[in-house]
Amino acid sequence: MTEGQGRVSSIVRDELDMPGRRLLLVPGRARTADAVLRASATSFESWSEVERADAECRDGLMPLFGTEQAGIVVVPGAASLGMEVAVVAASPPGAVVLVLGHGPQCDRIAHVVSRRGRVVDVVQAQEGGSIDLQLLRARLAETHPSTIVVSHVDADSGVVAPIDEYAAVAREVAPETLLVVDGTWATGCMPQRMDDWHADIVFTDSASTLGGCSGLVLAAVSGRLRGRKVRHDAAAPLYIELSRWSSPTGDEVPPSLVFALRFALRRICDEGLSARFARCDGVARGFRKEAVAHGFAVVASPGHEAATLTALRQAVGVDVQALHAALERRGIDVGMGPTGLIVAHAGDTNPDDLQHFWHAVEVLQPQT
Secondary structure, eight states: OOHHHHHHHHHTTSOOOOOSSOEEESTTOOOOOHHHHHHHTOOOSSHHHHHHHHHHHHHHHHHHHTOSSOEEEEEESOTTHHHHHHHHHHOOTTOEEEEEESSTHHHHHHHHHHHTTOEEEEEEOOTTSOOOHHHHHHHHHHHOOSEEEEESBOTTTOBBOOHHHHHHHHHHHOTTSEEEEEOTTTBTTBOOOHHHHTOSEEEEESSTTTOSOSOEEEEEEOHHHHTOOOTTOTTSOGGGOGGGGSOSTTOOOOHHHHHHHHHHHHHHHHHOHHHHHHHHHHHHHHHHHHHHHTTOEESSOTTOBOSSEEEEEOOTTOOHHHHHHHHHHTTEEEEEOSSSEEEEOOTTOOHHHHHHHHHHHHHHSOOO
């Protein structure tokens, strides 16, 4: 044990003033707002009311994805289902799928792709940055992938992929290749431009950045992919066939999740997208400034930082594992990644909660 580690062990016994509830700052584990929970209990007299709410949700999602042309698909299921749905819909078995990685999340994407019987080809960006466009051109020309998969924000590094640049190269070199964008940690808090990207699927979930209840995969699907079936894939269950979930009429989406999502999307609409994007960006900038002041470094390089979550490199002399455990004992839950702490500050995260997080770090962090 180092001298710094010993100080952590002695400091963690200090008591902190808590705001009366646990702070949930782990990506994907945010607290659902009370008003959203109440909306989930909306009563209805006929299924047509659910269908109308579902249709309103689909309309409300289109500007968040940045599309006027795509069809919206709503699939009941965990957030992790989104990648599997997208891979099966956009590529046949045995096809090459090019995964553009910007952090450790790339490994999980590659695992899903390979488990669905596709051939994975991975190009990883330089740490904290982006993929060289000449390298991308060469790889597309060499492998002729059926599909490109990229996360708009890597959930482990907080790095934002420059999709504008990648999409332009793909259109130039491989116009028949389908583009799949995982928008889980961007949609609704950062601008997305599906139509400009000529993307074929952009997907997210109902909770991570939108503020609804967990349990829905939400996807925008391009015209050239919308009618495609997955019957050519014998291993694909009918459950994840996109056409089944492309219309609110007669589907089986849980009403409680639909009403909760409708309320969350109305809140976003009332705030206005430009104002929301600016607010989320301001919160993220403030958080990164505090990180530097407390001796941490941000994993994402300048210009590639997400507005929704931040991955931190541990400060000098800090045992980040001990700090993470100490924060948890004091009612503050944050993520842990290969480099250090991962803190979600998406959507409705209260800046006061982030200040409380930094106050806790000041008390628990070894003094240098």
